[in-house]
Amino acid sequence: MASNITGHLGSLTSVETVKLQETWIHLFRLCGQDIPESASHNLPPDHTTSHRQDHLQPQPNHHRPNAAGNTGAVSPITPAIFRDLIWNFFQAEHPDVMVLRFLRARKWDVDSALGMLLSTLRWRHEQGLDEIVARGELLNHDYHAAATGEIKLDKNMMAHYKSGKAFIRGVDKSGRPVFVVRVRLHDPDAQSPECMERFVLHNIETMRSILRSQHSSGAGEKACLIFDLTGFGLKNMDFHVVKFLVLAFEARYPEYLGVVLVHNAPWVFWGIWRVVKPWLDPVIAAKIQFTTSNGNGGGKDKTTGRLTEHIDPKNLEKSLGGTDDWVFTYHPPVDGENHRMDENELNREVRERLKAEREELMRRFERATIEWGVKGLNNQGHMNGSAAGPISDGIAEVDKERLELAKKLQQNFWALDPYVRARNPCHRSGLLGPNGEVAIDFKGTS
DSSP: OOOOOSSSTOOOOOHHHHHHHHHHHHHHTTOOOOOGGGSOOOOOOHHHHHHHHEEEOOOOSSSOOOTTTSSSSOOOOOHHHHHHHHHHHHHOOHHHHHHHHHHHTTTTOOHHHHHHHHHHHHHHHHHHHHHHHHGGHHHHSSSOOOOGGGOOOOOOOOHHHHHHHHEEEETTTSSEEEEEEEGGGGGGGGGGGGHHHHHHHHHHHHHHHHHOOOGGGGGTTEEEEEETTTTGGGGOOOOHHHHHHIIIIIIIIIOOEEEEESOOOOHHHHHHHHHHHSSSHHHHHHHHHESSSOOOOOOOSOOOOOOOOOOOGSSSSSGSOOOOOOOOOOOOOOOTTTTTGGGSSSHHHHHHHHHHHHHHHHHHHHHHHHHHHHHHHHHHHHHHOOSSOOOOOOHHHHHHHHHHHHHHHHHHHHHHHHHHSSSOOHHHSSSSSSSBBOOOGGGOOO
């Protein structure tokens, strides 16, 4: 039976396609790209100046380190910096997939989706997300020598990973990777808020790297998140982290959560839930379900069921009521695993070659997308009677070129990746391969 789902790459309606094209035109204007205005009378009005003023101005410095540990003023977002930010955000995804997440989150209102995306890019710039992604577990080990005079950071990123409080293992019945958080292993007093933010963001970015769009159905674009509250007590409650997670998934990472399963919540949790629930956007709140090992108990907010109703037992470790014998083991960084990040002549030569290839692919994708957008909007103008001149042809061919370029960009991303990003637990466990391949059923091999 054919799927009726639209709004994803490969299943866009004509109206959704126009919204996507309009958004791209706005983004390229912000990158400082030349848009051939004379080629179409149906382009969206140029609001570049107001977009910059409303969404890309640095926020006031609150005199605390950002998530990457940096303090001080944030550099202004120039068109060149904006272009770097947005391409770094895409990672290995087809660029349309990311833009469509924001359009769906704002119900296809282009101005609202664009504002949300621009605010997210500014936030990533302020938080130092690219540095967090690049260094990962190693971020706190030799970051900021005392001689710099900058604030000394606590060194708990690796300790978080060692604890086993968060990991990826298996898939749910919708094929989404399962991300498990064992809340009982969290001690709010063991680290600074900034260190915990780094850990949260690195995990979300790692999760992003294993999600795979399966085009028209949208499957593979979202994750299943389990908060395992077995053994949870008030000593584990961290309101700062909860607020940070809520903001992240509502405003910064839209359309990444498929379902949130709160498992084995004890009686003490329900008082906390009454405090937390009003913070939630209705879209996020609707994704939350409560489960127990036996399907009984829980609060009044949701019907409580078994965890195995959402996840096959073979994809659940035994402590969660499944049949998977796997037990979490932390694989620490291995000497030499990041040797391609070392500053030597060979690495620099390869890194610069791959970056040059990426730059050329980006430029070709940008040119093709501008052509695709201008032609598409021109033809839309003809359909509604607002455009003059000839109908544009060759749109399908240009879109096919965009798809091929997106595939080459993905291949280039994974070739460049070990030269610019430290390996992480997903690489060491076999969950994520050297060419971006993901282990079957999101289970590692080691």
